Amino acid sequence: MKRHSLLTLGLLCASAAAVAQGVGYTDTPQIRGQKWKVHDKDRPNPPTVKPAATFSHGAPAPADATVLFDGSDFSKWERDGGGAPKWKIEHGYMEVVGKSGGIHTKDQWGDAQLHIEFATPTKPEGESQGRGNSGVFFHGQFEIQVLDSHNNKTYADGQAGALYGQWPPLANAIKGPGEWNSYDLVFEAPRFDAEGKLTKPAYATVILNGVVLHNRKELNGPTNHRSSDPYKAYSGKGGISLQDHGNPTRFRNIWIRPLGEYN
Ligand code: MG
Numbered sequence: 001m002k003r004h005s006l007l008t009l010g011l012l013c014a015s016a017a018a019v020a021q022g023v024g025y026t027d028t029p030q031i032r033g034q035k036w037k038v039h040d041k042d043r044p045n046p047p048t049v050k051p052a053a054t055f056s057h058g059a060p061a062p063a064d065a066t067v068l069f070d071g072s073d074f075s076k077w078e079r080d081g082g083g084a085p086k087w088k089i090e091h092g093y094m095e096v097v098g099k100s101g102g103i104h105t106k107d108q109w110g111d112a113q114l115h116i117e118f119a120t121p122t123k124p125e126g127e128s129q130g131r132g133n134s135g136v137f138f139h140g141q142f143e144i145q146v147l148d149s150h151n152n153k154t155y156a157d158g159q160a161g162a163l164y165g166q167w168p169p170l171a172n173a174i175k176g177p178g179e180w181n182s183y184d185l186v187f188e189a190p191r192f193d194a195e196g197k198l199t200k201p202a203y204a205t206v207i208l209n210g211v212v213l214h215n216r217k218e219l220n221g222p223t224n225h226r227s228s229d230p231y232k233a234y235s236g237k238g239g240i241s242l243q244d245h246g247n248p249t250r251f252r253n254i255w256i257r258p259l260g261e262y263n
Contacts, residue, residue, distance in 0.1 A: 132147055
């Protein structure tokens with residue numbers, strides 16, 4: 001998980017620059033396979049879609065799911081860098097304690113379905129990437145962005161629900177500060193051959209509050225800030241990580257189930 005700790009640190013450091021420069025960049029490299037630059041200032045933002053009030057709120061876990069957080073304890077989690085998480089638990093949710101470090105699951109999965117609910121801070125503070133920023137990472141490498149992008153200008157590929165730095169969401173379906181949102185996510189892990197060559201990229205399906213933001217969208221590599229990086233071979237298994245980006249974002253009702261194989 002060292003890799004993820006470094007990545008998190010990089011994103012933390014980079015956020016200040018993003019705010020200082022406004023709502024995007026002009027000096028970043030082109031995203032591989034796309035006409036846009038990473039965090040392109042000129043990339044159009046998605047349309048806003050007002051979501052349903054409580055879509056999949058409190059969704060109970062299916063029988064084959066692992067409950068990662070039921071509101072009571074961090075037994076399934078550890079802090080990036082080791083040890084128990086230093087985040088708060090109260091009223092059935094966990095809350096990021098800024099600068100205490102991100103957290104990740106002790107267990108690992110390959111292809112998986114994840115349900116997770118989150119709320120951005122009730123008092124909106126900061127702007128662009130500095131407001132209600134966190135993130136859900138698969139395998140410590142692939143971020144589904146968590147951000148208060150409600151009335152908050154930021155670059156398109158950094159919106160809530162973005163495959164950060166690669167694909168903006170198809171819609172901005174985030175709720176207001178302090179309101180609960182639900183993510184229903186499907187992640188297909190990348191595959192590599194014995195020589196470490198990529199044989200199948202990762203794909204992500206993202207539903208935010210009942211609105212499809214990505215439909216099995218191909219990721220072109222691991223998440224990074226201001227760069228577009230190629231895949232690096234790994235086992236195709238990994239944990240779920242939640243990002244400490246310095247904002248008191250909340251999470252509740254988290255469960256995961258592995259995807260089976262077609263016969
Ligand atoms: Mg983030």
